[in-house]
Amino acid sequence: MIVTGDPKQAQIVADFPILAKPTSRGRRLVYLDSASSSQKPRAVIDALVHYYENDNANIHRGVYELAARATDAFEAARAKVARFVNAADTAEIVWTRNTTEAINLVSFSWGLGNLGPGDAILTSQLEHHSNLVPWQLLAAKTGASLRFIPADANGELQLDNLDQLLTGVKLLALTHISNTIGSIAPLDVIVPRAHAAGAVVLVDAAQSVPHMPVDVQALDVDFLAASGHKMCGPTGIGFLYGKRALLEAMPPFLTGGDMIKRVSYETTSYNDAAVEVRSRHQQHRRRDRLGCCGRLPPRSRDGLDPRA
Amino acid sequence: MDDFYKEYILDHYRNPRNFGHLEKVDASAEDLNPLCGDTIKMELALDDDGRVRDVKFSGKGCAISQASASMLTESIKGMRLEDVARLSQEAVLENVGIGISPTRMKCAMLGLKVLKSAALGEMASWPDEAR
Amino acid sequence: MDWIRAHDLRLTAYALDALRTLSSRGLAVYGPARAEDRGGVISFNFADIHAHDLASILDIEGVCVRAGHHCTMPLMEKMGWPATARASFYLYNTEEDIDALILALEKAATVFGIA
Numbered sequence: 001m002i003v004t005g006d007p008k009q010a011q012i013v014a015d016f017p018i019l020a021k022p023t024s025r026g027r028r029l030v031y032l033d034s035a036s037s038s039q040k041p042r043a044v045i046d047a048l049v050h051y052y053e054n055d056n057a058n059i060h061r062g063v064y065e066l067a068a069r070a071t072d073a074f075e076a077a078r079a080k081v082a083r084f085v086n087a088a089d090t091a092e093i094v095w096t097r098n099t100t101e102a103i104n105l106v107s108f109s110w111g112l113g114n115l116g117p118g119d120a121i122l123t124s125q126l127e128h129h130s131n132l133v134p135w136q137l138l139a140a141k142t143g144a145s146l147r148f149i150p151a152d153a154n155g156e157l158q159l160d161n162l163d164q165l166l167t168g169v170k171l172l173a174l175t176h177i178s179n180t181i182g183s184i185a186p187l188d189v190i191v192p193r194a195h196a197a198g199a200v201v202l203v204d205a206a207q208s209v210p211h212m213p214v215d216v217q218a219l220d221v222d223f224l225a226a227s228g229h230k231m232c233g234p235t236g237i238g239f240l241y242g243k244r245a246l247l248e249a250m251p252p253f254l255t256g257g258d259m260i261k262r263v264s265y266e267t268t269s270y271n272d273a274a275v276e277v278r279s280r281h282q283q284h285r286r287r288d289r290l291g292c293c294g295r296l297p298p299r300s301r302d303g304l305d306p307r308a
Numbered sequence: 309m310d311d312f313y314k315e316y317i318l319d320h321y322r323n324p325r326n327f328g329h330l331e332k333v334d335a336s337a338e339d340l341n342p343l344c345g346d347t348i349k350m351e352l353a354l355d356d357d358g359r360v361r362d363v364k365f366s367g368k369g370c371a372i373s374q375a376s377a378s379m380l381t382e383s384i385k386g387m388r389l390e391d392v393a394r395l396s397q398e399a400v401l402e403n404v405g406i407g408i409s410p411t412r413m414k415c416a417m418l419g420l421k422v423l424k425s426a427a428l429g430e431m432a433s434w435p436d437e438a439r
Numbered sequence: 440m441d442w443i444r445a446h447d448l449r450l451t452a453y454a455l456d457a458l459r460t461l462s463s464r465g466l467a468v469y470g471p472a473r474a475e476d477r478g479g480v481i482s483f484n485f486a487d488i489h490a491h492d493l494a495s496i497l498d499i500e501g502v503c504v505r506a507g508h509h510c511t512m513p514l515m516e517k518m519g520w521p522a523t524a525r526a527s528f529y530l531y532n533t534e535e536d537i538d539a540l541i542l543a544l545e546k547a548a549t550v551f552g553i554a
């Protein structure tokens with residue numbers, strides 16, 4: 001067992017049941033891989049069980065009370081995520097499976113409609129494959145070019161030629177904290193210059209949202225992606241923050257389900273509030289599949305904040 | 309743990325046998341383990357009856373992948389190419405002689421995988437009656 | 440969240456100092472030198488021990504670290520690192536965890552005969 005002098009720290013450790021389980025060789029588990037995936041506190045594990053024991057139903061479908069409860073929990077979680085990153089509007093939070101899906105959503109739904117030959121995508125030399133491969137594919141599909149902000153030997157971004165790099169850039173896609181080398185991108189410097197150059201800014205916040213206060217309005221980013229499983233939440237849930245005006249202009253990414261207004265055998269029209277519903281279908285499907293539920297993010301937030 | 313990284317494994321890692329390149333290559337293949345970035349290339353020289361006359365490997369990676377490849381090169385000299393292509397995972401594990409955890413199995417098998425693909429690639433170019 | 444950031448920073452600074460005690464034996468830490476300039480993530484290599492071997496030995500000691508390219512292959516290639524081991528911290532980690540990491544690294548040095 002851990003022998004920490006700090007009672008508050010000891011309480012936090014005790015909240016994570018897995019940390020009390022010895023390894024197969026009888027050692028204390030020393031988990032130093034949270035950048036890959038975090039452990040889950042008791043509150044999150046209990047919330048999953050509670051949901052399936054008490055509130056489980058298909059969200060946004062049933063008229064019965066149980067379905068209403070499930071829907072409320074699902075939407076309440078969205079509101080909590082919005083508050084957590086200080087989004088101006090709950091509708092600016094789109095549920096996704098994880099960071100990777102959030103970035104792909106932007107690539108397909110925003111990128112295909114907004115990029116063409118002569119445009120450029122700017123990213124950095126530090127990126128996780130999740131914030132690189134989607135842009136390689138988007139560039140290949142649209143004829144846009146792909147550029148990189150160089151990093152020095154310590155993994156710090158070299159901004160000397162930033163304005164030059166930004167000319168003709170429609171999208172800047174940047175990791176907030178490098179998962180490999182730990183360096184932090186100076187978004188306060190980069191984002192205003194990217195906007196001045198006319199670029200939309202997407203931040204891969206997979207490593208920052210779990211670890212520091214992130215305020216999307218203060219950072220003034222256009223899109224921001226993160227994963228629940230790296231912040232004490234269950235696997236299979238993540239989110240995309242997007243400024244409302246951008247989201248509203250984007251076509252659905254994965255289609256089917258309750259984003260639909262009317263479907264005939266030949267054609268489909270989508271709901272007006274497509275920004276709000278575009279991801280719901282995917283969401284409840286994956287919830288069924290992966291055992292996530294709308295109730296979890298708020299609990300995981302509580303788990304995240306030792307003061308809460 | 310104490311028999312996990314045995315001394316001979318580390319010896320093969322630090323002093324790999326048959327490491328380098330052949331002048332004249334009759335069969336070769338290269339692959340990487342995308343999980344860890346380990347790479348291995350195998351080069352074979354054959355004699356007239358299709359036996360392995362010489363073998364060299366090159367690449368970089370962990371002790372398990374490099375030692376396993378190194379030990380493999382020692383064991384196949386003189387072997388018929390058909391038999392090289394039929395080498396089993398079990399034979400390699402026996403050769404390596406330490407318990408390999410499931411997460412490291414790909415490392416231990418990289419050399420074998422490359423060797424087999426070199427052998428099969430070469431055999432594919434043989435006339436039918438020679439196979 | 441301010442608490443978590445402060446906690447990560449404290450552990451990162453502690454770990455950077457602890458890892459530096461092994462630098463004379465060939466342990467190389469990558470990334471910004473100061474904890475303030477990083478998230479709670481430290482990539483490193485130890486002498487000629489491949490990161491995967493290091494992670495396997497650490498695992499035997501109960502210490503879970505990631506090893507490999509961390510889904511950033513182009514960066515690894517640019518930096519000239521075939522692989523790195525990576526320790527990362529969160530709210531439930533403590534100084535004891537880092538002490539355990541250092542002990543396990545010393546064990547790895549013994550196994551690999553690093554003086």
Ligand SMILES: Cc1ncc(COP(=O)(O)O)c(C=O)c1O
Pocket residue numbers: 035036098099100101128130131175177178179204206207227238
């Ligand atoms: C910086 C960064 N971006 C993206 C991802 C991908 O996260 P996920 O697999 O949850 O989509 C990760 C995960 O390691 C990451 O560290």
